[in-house]
Amino acid sequence: MSQADQHCDHCHLPLPEGEDISATINNQKMHFCCYGCKTVCETIYGAGMDGFYQRLSYQQDIDGDILKPPPEINSELEVYDLDEVQGEFVDALGDIREIHLLVEGIHCAACVWLIERSLDNATGVIQGNVNLSAKKLHLKWDNRETKLSAILHTLGQIGYAAVPFDPEAAEGQIKKHNRQLLFRLGFAGFAAMNLMWISIALYTGADEGQFKELFYWLGLGLATPTLIYSGYPFYRGAITGLINRHLTMDLPIAIGATITYLYSCYVVIIGSEIAHVYFDTVVNFIFVILTGRYLEAMSKRLAVQSTQRLLDLQPKISTLIIGDETKIVPVRALQKGDKVLVKAGEKIPVDGVIIKGESVVDESMLTGEFVPMAKFIGDSVSAGTTNKEGVLTVEVSRTLKNTALGKIIHLVDEAQATKAPIQCTADRVIPWFVSITLILATVTFLFWLTVDFELALMAATSVLIITCPCAFGLATPMAIAVATGVGARMGVLVKHGAVLEILSSIKHFVFDKTGTLTQGKMLVSTLFYAALEQDEQPILRKIEPDEQLLERLSKKEKQLLSLASYLESHSEHMIAKAIVNFAQCYSLTRNELNNSAELEHIKVTSGSGISASYQGKKLAIGSLLWIRQMAGDLAVWPQLEAQVQEYQLSGSTVIYAWLENESICAYVVEDKVRDNAVDIVAQMKAQNFAVTLLSGDKQEVADYMANKLGIDEVIAEVMPDEKDQVIQQKQQQGHLIAMVGDGINDAPALVRADVGIAMGSGTDVSIDSADIILVNGELEKIPLAAELSRATLKTIKQNIGISIVYNIIMVPLAMAAMITPLVAAVAMPLSSLLVIGNAARLRWRFKNR
Template sequence: MSKIKCNHCHLEFEENIMIKENDLNFCCKGCQGVYHLLKNDGLDSFYEKLGNKTIAPPIELNNDDISKFDSLNFLDNYVSATNEGFSQIDLIIEGIHCAACIWLNEKILYDTKGIVEANINFTTNKARIIWDDEKLKLSEIILKIRSIGYNAYAYDSSVADVQASKAKRDYFIRMMVAVVCSMNIMMLSVAKYTGFFTGISKEVKDMIHIGEFLLSTPVLFYSGWIFFKGAYYGLKNRMINMDFLVATGATSTYIYSLFILFGAKGESYFDSVSMIITFVLVGKYLEVIGKKSAIDTLDKIKSTLPLEAVVIKDNQRKVVALNSLNIGDIIEIKAGEKVPVDGKIVFGSGSFDESTLTGESIPIYKKVNDTVYSGTINIDSLVQFEVTKSFKNSTFSSIVALLEDSLNSKPAIQTKAAEISKGFSITILSLAFATFVVWYFFGLDLGFDYEGTDTFERSFIVAVSVVVIACPCALALATPMASLIGISELAKKGLLFKEAKFIETLASANCVVFDKTGTLTKGELSVVKARFLDENIYKIQLLYSLLNASKHPVSISIKKYLESKYENLEIKNLQNVKNIEAKGMSAIYKNIEDKEFEIIGGNVELLREFEINYKFDSSKTVYLFAINKKVIATFELEDKIKDDAKEIIEYLQNKNIDVVMLTGDNEQVASKIAKELNIKKYFAKQTPVSKANFIKELKKENKIVVMVGDGVNDSVALTNSDVAVAMGSSADISLAVSDIVLLNSTLKSLKEAFEISNKTYKYIKQNLSLSIIYNIVTIPLAMAGYVIPLIAALSMSLSSLMVVLNSLRIKMK
């Protein structure tokens, strides 16, 4: 029975199931319906864009589930509000096969009244849709997509995580197959090339060819399948990409080697096939790891918040999921717990650690009517607050959303090798084809003796020589080889570069933005001045005992100071220990004679509360200790500047690189640090969002921005920078989103990062130049027939060796 093509999906089907309509043929009612829909809406130009390509027939769906898209639970979980007041959702559109599918979906969505924006990513099929919910329901958008033969469902990060894990596993298996086979092929190649110069029997050579064939075949068709797939989709979208060049070069060499294997005169190049696939596949695997890391980062950030909150209603406490919290609910949090959503205190008071948001190293005292922010930690007391923002719109959730956008939209830096390779691919393939045509039709015989070969084989050998000699191995190695050596040198200095591309970006940077706390400063309070009015060791032990009962950063710092100054400090048994929020502590001590001592330790306000009038003026953090209303000791603390901070600032300024400091601390502290380090541009009281916006503005001024930070509050700014640098002691989230990690947490290593990156980038440019000159000289020789494939392969290897040797100069001081 004959087969015919459907006028919509272009798939062939049996004539007996055809739906005939005038001169039109459809394989099903779904295709017929979509065809007329597009005709009626004036979208039939879709078929011109589709060309001869085929698509899947419309998905048969039951619309009984459509009401769920308008349910409050679904909208709360997946729909967010834009700054303009519109609704926004991320959808995965199922059934997309090509650019024409993208065009059709975007076109029909934009033509739908109420749609403000519809952007679909061809690689991921992820669509971001913004609409006016007063004019259009989400269910109507889903029905519109379904009406043209596609399906849509809400993007879920857990689904994305599964897909990313699957892709990582698949790439790893393919890469390991390629590596194992290539290593064995290279062992056989050593024997083959040695025999070329010293002599080898035909039987042995044939056995080597068979062994290389058996090993290279799974590399090409299993490990290299992703390049064939990438080349296919590139061609479908009228692009000649690097995948196409890799697939063509490897396949041509493989086909020629098959000729040799089955009796043609010459040498096989199965080893080249294997190495081309293996080298490029390793790079692809690193990209997949980067995508998986981004998803893991978001999951890690989200996991730092509690999943539930304690809500007080009608004098009863009930545990409620964060998504179910409503504005106006009263939430209770105990000491040590995280604030789940933004709110206003209605009962109690206490100190809150806001370092995750502002970078401020000192806890902030909050009382009734003060605002508390999600992600901050209640340090010392029970507090109740009224919810003022939903979970989705709270401060920490907003930071997560910004971070997700930054990770998804951050463009990959294109290296010069990749830019050159785009045109290089088309040029080499065109030259190889032209060479074959000229040799085949004009029978040129300018080079080596091809006696015994027919016209086709001779032409094919010369054309393959052009592809092999111009194979972009040297060009492809130019950047990664220098980068690999550069990265190994950086690692010796305690520097971890997550991707080689950041070497080039760091070398080109013209602006460095520093966080203050934990980056330019040590990130912990230290005693800078201590005064003992009565240094009786017995009284010092009472102070030490009081400090031991507190987890406040000030208490911990003074405790460390006492331990370094005195030996064998003894902890006394204190009674009635009280924590006075944001002021200090008090306790009672009774000695063996049952004599009672009232001891207090804290700030000046605490002493006033206990009717102790003691004047103490200082711009630093102050801690006073008193026994029976008499001050025994005073301490002044501050966050000290790192020893190597001034050196890195001077180095950058001498290189004409702009230096900026952003901090969540107050103006007084920021001004003092900036003055000591000679930083002319600094900005105090910065939030995570304002830091990120500042980075964005710098990039609009064509600045290549390096951001150096260490806290969760820096994570959004780090992802918006061109290069994100984190200290080895940074928060896990900062390490996850960073591009470079200073493992030893010293700023001296940042200076070394700039020095080695500049040196490496210099040799990358030299390698690129050497590769281009090599191709300019050797390609014409191969086209003229003066280079047989064996010499072409050796020449290609020589060019690669030249690149490697030049890159090794990075190690030289």
């Protein structure tokens, strides 16, 4: 194997040709691409941390992309203190550093509180914000005072394993966690089904027969492994919370399950004639809660996937120009000042400046506007955008994290990290609820202990069972579960249930323009035609497309429109496709008009248009300036320009088709407003919602669109990071904001907003970044979603009231020993059933919507 085919033993990049940089380390000769890699490798081996290389899975996929090392490292955390390693994850290697960490073991808001509180007391930590949905920690620390490995050790001591965040590895970790949770859920479900038959036998008279003890021991045999295996997460969470002096949701679950289990064991062992066993209650309790946690965990993968989709937009390889030769290299190997070759149809790998060539570049992923932009020498281009036509030579100005795309990815991560976790009423009350429950159970036991031990145990157990916070815990998630189901049926997908609670309080909606309030596709709306007969004043004719269009066109008009569409069929431009589609729709194609003449000398002029020869005459279609240069001074120009000016001011694009000495035609191409957009905006304003139009388009175009829609506030000419800043500024003014968008450029704003709403017809990135998706892109679903959110919040409050009233009535009865554990076990699910039934009313309310 030649040296050119080898890779650096440290960073795995190709070795430079004609230069041998090597060293003998651990009796093995190693080769490096530079002296920096050689020094780092020697340092790592010299420190005895060569296990670092054993954990690197350097592979090369079919695209030539060098994959990042997996972060699943449970020991040797000191490796993460190396700048060469941190460079993959840290924004800037200065004294003050920031990093995103993937944290395993997070499952509730109490975990967030515990992690952030522990980090507040850690030396050198400036800030630590946990994103509950993505299980990510945004950490800012002073590298002079503490090392990253020390912070990771601190997190490990409180029960949370953390590693630098990598989207692919993070998604794998979440899948692993969900799979383990599913196994525990399946085991509990198996035990619950079998215990059901035992319970039916006991409740129908077997508890008084000769097989009573057999059934009891069978129940014990099923409940014990279920409590140990399926109940392990609850015990771990409860113990961790107690160690750190914080009551979590896991504590009442662990107490209720343990006391009920121990009491049932007591009954089995002593063989009481008056007492009953409640192994089925233990198992069913665990099964129901695990089911809820598994469904919640499934939604946590979405945050990771949105970041991964953004990363997928970054090209993985590039064509590096070295002298007169080219070489395929990974994008991460590029440096500022390098020159790369970008062919037609390829994505631009980095931010840079064109030094050779001209083309049309699709920048819709950044601007949201789908009309490609003409690019010439000296113009800037951005990573992830698509070169549509010509061949470009680009000089690299920014790479990876510093590119416009990289900044969008950073904004999404930052917005996710700074969005505070939702603390529902139940979570805030649970610690007090648990404390009061324990006190009441203890008081009950001590009071009845003077009368009878078994009576005291039964009464105390009844208090624990009947006050078990099932109904209280189900109050919020049950209403949200029903509401999300109702929303899905109506075409409103809610990705995070708590979003409905926030949406109910929102009174300010911010709309993107293109693809949200408009249809998101170019259409020919109007035509202007003039015959260029010699010695005659050309007459300009306005043509509105309708069902009788073909009948109203003259032979020459049909000829020009069919030739123009045939010529445009040689272009991949968005507007060209609109003209071709228009011709096909109205049967104006060359074949349907029996026009068999061929076009010759077809030539594409980047940023201007396309031209050809037809029967010895020039045929061209393109921009006004370009056509005027070829056609010269025509008498019709002043009249034509005056007619199309109104359309241009409204944001429409005007393209001109010209056949030498024959005719000229102006196509008005526009992105039309959605049919019901005006009515929806009026409806929202009538309901006292504030509506803002936020667009990357020109100010005059946005003003025209806002006036047409009846929107009062307009913010135009904003880039993706500026959209994010606009949302943040409005939030700082005390407003709760809902952002509605459909493009990649909307992703940071969608995540930053209190509620992000994406059109189902939009890009995958915007959909993944949003909290609510309108499946069919129907704007009328937005007010409906707001109504659903208000109804959901009302139902949540009703459910909480039901659970409180239930406890106010039943707890005194249990303390008075008027309720046995058996009755308590039956009564306890009744409160849950009431909550479930009340939540189900949401289905009936929106049944015909």
